[in-house]
Amino acid sequence: MIRRRTGRATLAVVLLAAGALLVTSALRDTLTYYRTPGEVLGDPAAARERVRLGGDVVPGSLRRDGDLVVFRLAEGGHEITVEQRGAPTGTFREGEGAVVEGSLAVDGTFRSDHVVVRHGNEYAPSTSPVEPADAR
Amino acid sequence: MRTSTVDLVADTPRAAAARRTMAWTTGGLAAAAAVAGGWLAPPDAVQGQAQRLMYLHVPAAWVAYAAFAVVLAAGVAYLITGDLQWDRLARAGAEIGVTLTVVTIATGSLWGHLVWGTWWAWDPRLVSTALLLLAYAGYLALRSAMSERAGTRDGGDHRVARSAAVAGVVGFLLVPVVHFSVVWWRSLHQQATVFAPQRPPIDPRMGVALLLAVAAATLGALCVLLHRAVRLERRGTTGASRAPDRVPARVG
Numbered sequence: 001m002i003r004r005r006t007g008r009a010t011l012a013v014v015l016l017a018a019g020a021l022l023v024t025s026a027l028r029d030t031l032t033y034y035r036t037p038g039e040v041l042g043d044p045a046a047a048r049e050r051v052r053l054g055g056d057v058v059p060g061s062l063r064r065d066g067d068l069v070v071f072r073l074a075e076g077g078h079e080i081t082v083e084q085r086g087a088p089t090g091t092f093r094e095g096e097g098a099v100v101e102g103s104l105a106v107d108g109t110f111r112s113d114h115v116v117v118r119h120g121n122e123y124a125p126s127t128s129p130v131e132p133a134d135a136r
Numbered sequence: 137m138r139t140s141t142v143d144l145v146a147d148t149p150r151a152a153a154a155r156r157t158m159a160w161t162t163g164g165l166a167a168a169a170a171v172a173g174g175w176l177a178p179p180d181a182v183q184g185q186a187q188r189l190m191y192l193h194v195p196a197a198w199v200a201y202a203a204f205a206v207v208l209a210a211g212v213a214y215l216i217t218g219d220l221q222w223d224r225l226a227r228a229g230a231e232i233g234v235t236l237t238v239v240t241i242a243t244g245s246l247w248g249h250l251v252w253g254t255w256w257a258w259d260p261r262l263v264s265t266a267l268l269l270l271a272y273a274g275y276l277a278l279r280s281a282m283s284e285r286a287g288t289r290d291g292g293d294h295r296v297a298r299s300a301a302v303a304g305v306v307g308f309l310l311v312p313v314v315h316f317s318v319v320w321w322r323s324l325h326q327q328a329t330v331f332a333p334q335r336p337p338i339d340p341r342m343g344v345a346l347l348l349a350v351a352a353a354t355l356g357a358l359c360v361l362l363h364r365a366v367r368l369e370r371r372g373t374t375g376a377s378r379a380p381d382r383v384p385a386r387v388g
């Protein structure tokens with residue numbers, strides 16, 4: 001009886017471990033949600049297909065060119081110029097993090113059609129802390 | 137769980153009064169949290185008013201973890217004592233945890249839409265939370281299916297209770313995976329603020345609003361847990377003695 005139960009428990013553990021292994025290998029793209037500029041520049045061939053690129057929007061690099069939004073994403077000393085087609089969400093701004101989705105063109109710019117804002121875990125009142133409350 | 141001062145899961149007028157007091161306290165805390173989170177706390181510098189969703193999203197997520205911890209603890213207690221009271225507590229905990237995980241995903245989705253610019257992302261935190269929801273929804277489905285097959289009431293059968301306890305203990309392995317997913321893997325989701333090793337700055341008014349919201353959610357979930365445990369117990373005793381024909385009708 002005890003033997004049968006340990007056998008069943010071992011089987012359950014093995015199945016669970018196998019399941020976990022399958023899930024993590026299937027979700028490899030999920031586990032690394034985005035690549036850094038350094039990784040993309042280090043392996044440009046991999047970025048010719050659709051990948052996600054994340055970094056901080058370099059202050060002063062943001063400009064609009066028709067329906068293109070052009071900016072540079074930087075992390076760890078590496079930078080990539082991004083040409084984003086379509087307006088990003090309202091919280092997108094210089095100095096904040098962003099993750100873009102697209103591929104690296106031959107000329108070294110990253111052409112993306114999807115951008116999400118990646119904000120930090122610090123919370124501070126907006127620059128004029130008292131005014132908005134009084135204004136209402 | 138036998139009497140210490142008042143046995144809160146007892147089906148007596150005295151325990152019911154204690155549970156009502158607890159519910160009123162929850163109401164007061166929730167009102168204070170709503171005022172603090174809705175008005176007193178300032179809007180965030182980066183995220184604006186959307187950051188107020190934190191006062192719903194974070195408590196829902198934390199209390200969901202706590203509810204799954206109740207499933208774990210009650211499962212262990214059942215396996216040691218063999219008392220079905222623990223099994224019913226585990227079921228109630230899982231029901232609360234699943235509901236709050238749904239709330240977490242819904243509020244997080246809205247927050248993501250407003251701040252990230254997307255309702256959903258295939259990100260480690262989001263995917264692991266969805267797995268957690270599936271695991272405990274599966275736990276409840278397993279209980280329900282096993283009781284139905286055995287022709288018993290969910291929460292009144294030792295064979296069901298034993299399997300459920302094991303499943304509940306194993307399922308808790310996912311909770312640290314969800315919590316540390318933002319540290320272990322590269323994620324779109326921001327890392328923890330309050331539970332971070334070197335706590336990043338958070339405005340004190342925001343911190344107070346968050347603590348009030350967490351306190352209200354914790355106490356509220358405890359009220360629901362006790363109420364549900366008493367109801368499940370009552371249903372079990374009346375079913376066994378007087379109305380066995382009502383047994384198969386219960387599927388949920």
